[in-house]
Amino acid sequence: MTECRGYFITGTDTDVGKTVVTLGLMQALQARGCRVAAMKPVASGCQSTPAGLRNDDALRLQQQSSLELDYALVNPYAFAPAIAPHIAAGRLGVDMSIDEIINKYKEIEGKADCVLVEGAGGWQVPLNADETLADLAHALELKVILVVAIRLGCLNHALLTAESIISRGCVLAGWVANQMLPDATTASANIHALEQRIGCPRLGTIPWQEDISAKFVANHLII
Numbered sequence: 001m002t003e004c005r006g007y008f009i010t011g012t013d014t015d016v017g018k019t020v021v022t023l024g025l026m027q028a029l030q031a032r033g034c035r036v037a038a039m040k041p042v043a044s045g046c047q048s049t050p051a052g053l054r055n056d057d058a059l060r061l062q063q064q065s066s067l068e069l070d071y072a073l074v075n076p077y078a079f080a081p082a083i084a085p086h087i088a089a090g091r092l093g094v095d096m097s098i099d100e101i102i103n104k105y106k107e108i109e110g111k112a113d114c115v116l117v118e119g120a121g122g123w124q125v126p127l128n129a130d131e132t133l134a135d136l137a138h139a140l141e142l143k144v145i146l147v148v149a150i151r152l153g154c155l156n157h158a159l160l161t162a163e164s165i166i167s168r169g170c171v172l173a174g175w176v177a178n179q180m181l182p183d184a185t186t187a188s189a190n191i192h193a194l195e196q197r198i199g200c201p202r203l204g205t206i207p208w209q210e211d212i213s214a215k216f217v218a219n220h221l222i223i
Contacts, residue, residue, distance in 0.1 A: 005109065005113075005114060005115065005142075006105075006109065006114055006115040006116060006117065006140070006142045006143075007025070007114075007116050007117070007142055007143050007144070007145050007173060008116075008117045008119065008136075008137040008140060008142040008143070008144045008145070008170075009021060009022045009025070009116055009117065009118045009119060009144075009145050009147065010119045010122065010123045010133070010137070010144055010145070010146055010147070010161070010165070011119070011121070011122055011123075011146070011147040011148075011149070011161075012122060012146070012147070012148050012149060012154060012157035012158050012161050013121065013122050013149065013157060014120075014121040014122065015149075016147050016148070016149035016178060016180070017147055017149060017178035017180060017206065018118050018119065018147050019040075019057040019060060019061070019118060020178075020206070020212050020214075020217055021145075021147045021176050021178060021206065021217060022038055022061060022116050022118045023060060023061065023064050023214035023217060024204075024206070024214050024215075024216070024217025024218045024220075024221055025116060025145070025217075025218075025221065025223070026038060026061075026064045026065070026116060026214065027064070027214040027215055027217070027218035028218040028221050028223050029113075029114055029223075030066060031218065034066075034113040034114050035066040035067065035111070035112045035113045035114075036064075036065065036066050036112060036113065036114050036115075036116065037065045037066060037067050037069060037108045037111070037112040037114075037115050037116075038061040038062075038064065038065060038074070038115065038116040038117070038118060039061070039073070039074055039075070039101075039104065039105060039108065039115065039116070039117045039118065040055065040057055040058040040061055040074060040075050040117075040118045040120070041075065041076055041077060041101040041104070041105075041117065041120075041136070042075075042076075042077045042085045042096065042101075042119075042120045042127065042133070043055035043057065043058050043075050043077070043078050043079070043085070043120060044078075044079040044080075044081060044082055044083055044084070044085045044088050044120070045079075045080075045081070045082030046078045046079060046080050047080075048080065051071070052071075052078070053078040053079070053080055054071065054075075054078070055075055055078055057118070058071070058074050058075035058078070059071075061074060061116075061118065062074045064214060066112065067108070067111050067112060069108060072104075073104050073107055073108055076100060076101055076104050077089065077094070077096050077101075079092070084121070084125065084126070085120055085121075085125065085126075085127070086125075086126040086127055086128060089128070095128055096127045096128050097128075098127065098131055098135060098136050098139050101136060102139060102140060105117065105140060117136075117137075117140065117142060119133045119136075119137070120133065121133075122157075122161065123161050123164055123165060124164065134164065134165070134168050134170075137165075137168075137170055138168055138169060138170055142170075143170070143171045143172075143173035144165050144170050144171065144172050144173060145173055145174055145175065145176065145203065146158065146161060146162060146165065146172060146174075146175040146176070146198075147175070147176050147178055148175055148176065148177055148178065148194065149178050149180045150177050150178060150179045150180065150181075150184075150187045150190050150191060151180055151181055154190055154194075155190060155193055155194065158175070158194055158198065159194075159197055159198070162175070162198050162199075162200075172198075172199075172200045173200065173201075173203075174200050174201045174202065174203040175194070175198055175200060175201075175202055175203065176202070176203050176204050176205075176206065176221070177191045177194070177202060177204070177205040177206065178205075178206045179205065179206060179207055179208040180208065181208060182208050184207075184208065191205060201222075202222070203221055203222055203223055204217075204220045204221035204222050204223075205220060206220050207220065
């Protein structure tokens with residue numbers, strides 16, 4: 001993986017480890033001396049705090065950042081219900097705008113060597129009636145890194161997502177195998193099958209671990 005101005009981190013589904021991989025990538029790039037920042041433009045399942053709605057994943061990205069960034073830059077659209085973001089936005093009468101996210105991204109980009117943008121859920125999660133996160137990645141002109149949860153069903157999900165990324169006109173820079181389950185009986189076979197079929201480098205395999213840190217992930221990445 002060659003360094004560039006930024007990457008869009010997507011996954012085969014929700015809860016596949018996008019955030020831990022993003023944190024690990026940040027840690028690895030920071031170890032090279034890069035000023036790295038991250039965004040989670042859209043997040044649902046946020047908690048109410050005296051400062052406003054806050055998302056745990058976005059807070060972790062904010063804390064890992066090389067820069068001191070306002071939360072509103074890291075997570076422009078935050079919703080309390082743990083449901084699809086466009087449904088949560090519709091209930092509140094909020095129209096999520098790709099242009100607004102791009103403006104926030106540009107504010108961060110001007111201060112950092114590399115900006116990682118973490119999606120929500122999978123690749124085709126809707127933002128509004130007409131646009132999805134795939135459209136956001138394309139509009140940002142970012143190379144894409146795909147996080148694959150190594151478990152039953154991962155082959156189909158990963159191959160369909162990789163195909164969709166490429167057909168959307170985005171560059172698939174690489175993929176990360178995330179072993180989400182302690183029982184890794186078929187993990188190596190699944191990873192091998194994906195290596196044969198996904199036309200981009202595997203950037204690392206994250207072994208299952210109950211308590212996982214950015215440093216642990218960084219140590220298992222090949223970048």
